[in-house]
Amino acid sequence: MKWEPVQCRAGDMIRIRLGSLYHYGIFVSEDEVIQFGLPPTAENRAKEGEPSVLATDIDVFACGCIVETAVLDRSESKRRLPAEETVSRARAAIGKGGYNIIHNNCEHFVNECVFGEARCLQAEDVRRRWLSRPIxxxxxxxxxxxxxxxxxxxxxxxxxxxxxxxxxxxxxxxxxxxxxxxxxxxxxxxxxxxxxxxxxxxxxxxxxxxxxxxxxxxxxxxxxxxxxxxxxxxxxxxxxxxxxxxxxxxxxxxxxxxxxxxxxxxxxxxxxxxxxxxxxxxx
Amino acid sequence: MSVNKTEITEKLKEILLSAGDGSFESIDSVNEQTRLQTDLGLTSVNMLYLIIATEEEFGIRFDNVGMNEFKTVGDVVEYIGERLQ
Structure with missing residues (x-):
């Protein structure tokens, strides 16, 4: 999977970079990006209570950052759910809570919607680094x-x-x-x-x-x-x-x-x- | 083997050394009052590393916590201590 600042279509996985971490969402339209929690900026942290799945427009999602779209390789394209189902899953999850920075975050959510499997590659990479560190x-x-x-x-x-x-x-x-x-x-x-x-x-x-x-x-x-x-x-x-x-x-x-x-x-x-x-x- | 507060703090220091790529000038001066972001300059990735490494080292799972709930080393020590009881 590559991430590129290209035109996105309904059902695409998109992300922005905030500091050293990414915030992810499912693109439906310019007026509808579904994500688990608002982008974790200082301002949003101050006003957001318990994060839940919600829809915002693209500007709120981007909060001034460059939006990248997931460009899937051949095998990922085969594995992914149809775009309509991705959108339908994302919409059905609106209002859902239970956010956990490690085990149930915005990346888990988008992977669940696109591939049917909740995964967070950022956390997996960090865990792998820890377990393989020289001791x-x-x-x-x-x-x-x-x-x-x-x-x-x-x-x-x-x-x-x-x-x-x-x-x-x-x-x-x-x-x-x-x-x-x-x-x-x-x-x-x-x-x-x-x-x-x-x-x-x-x-x-x-x-x-x-x-x-x-x-x-x-x-x-x-x-x-x-x-x-x-x-x-x-x-x-x-x-x-x-x-x-x-x-x-x-x-x-x-x-x-x-x-x-x-x-x-x-x-x-x-x-x-x-x-x-x-x-x-x-x- | 029961783990006491001192042992938890010492293990956390090891994780902090690793999370910060060993760049902290003096890990020995870290104590429970040390602030993770202000004093140690941990970024969100460092915090993610800290939490995941802590899960692995202590065999616990962080539930219902956000990265910003831990302000100091003592906050993490206390959380781990509670989970180990």
Whole structure:
């Protein structure tokens, strides 16, 4: 579908651009454009109550902007309802309310009238952008004493950790996997209990829902989770318990590499909550 | 996992960073009083992004709200908190 400032006919989808969003309507004639709510200008917002489907003339619809008409491609032309039915559906909806900026807006309305399917491509595009954004989150926390083995997944990894003979190493490993569970939930809405894990030949554990990397040093644990390969290492200069959150540290003691490492965000985890470090390290 | 107000605010900061293409000078200074449009300069597309990302992140659905009903970060935090209860 292309949008062009061309002559429109009854049953056409038309739109105007207001700021960075579009307002849509069904063109019937110069005196009748049917739309869900008035164009959202400051003036209209002030005077309009709950938006409803209404008809205005083309000037009210355009509010001084350039009107573009949907020029359908071949497949869309085949799919569209006859123009008379589009007009009839639009007229039948006049007075209808239930406006919702995301789920039932002016674009849903025109698509319903033209294609019989309520869709909002603007919202779909934004949702797609959000879901496909690069994620590379690093969670850092102080390793507490006496971490229990309860709640560590997968079970096979838990059993391995329980068999570590050194109490310090066992404690750190338990905490790293608990921190991984927290990170998975927070960054990917994933419960490790239901996630698929396997161990590669070299001994590295991998998850089928996201990539991760674990590191611990000097009493601190760090976990990186990403939707692309990721690798993490705590460097030599990592500070000890209690000082990191407020310390101005000019060096970067956390090394993160991977496809999405430019999108890295650091979180300090404390008392079950995590605090975003503004995309910088503990500043 | 229950989500407290601090956690909601922190998650919103992440979304704001992403919604504003990471252009905010100091996301750490954002608090519940921060005004979305006046202080952060969010456009209507940014607001759309904020609402959709919030739906995805918190697993909630925004019903019967217009973009202009949220003036501050605190307004969004409160709305999310109510929906999560």
């Amino acid at each position: 590379c989150d690093v969670y850092i926390a102080v390793i507490p004493e006496n971490v229990s083995g309860v709640g560590i997944f997968p079970e096979r990894r838990k059993a391995e950790i329980d068999n570590i003979s050194s109490p310090e190493e066992r404690n750190a490993a338990r905490f790293l996997w608990k921190l991984l569970g927290y990170a998975a939930g927070r960054s990917f809405n994933t419960d490790l209990k239901n996630a698929g894990f396997k161990r590669q030949l070299m001994g590295k554990w991998v998850c089928d829902s996201f990539s991760f990397s674990l590191s611990e040093r000097d009493g601190l644990a760090a976990v990186a989770v990403s939707n692309a390969d990721v690798s993490l290492r705590l460097g030599k200069d990592i500070r000890r318990k209690g000082v990191c959150r407020t310390l101005k540290n000019p060096r970067m003691p956390v090394e993160v590499s991977g496809k999405n490492s430019s999108a890295v965000k650091y979180f300090w985890v404390e008392d079950g909550s995590s605090f975003l470090m503004g995309g910088k390290y503990f500043e």
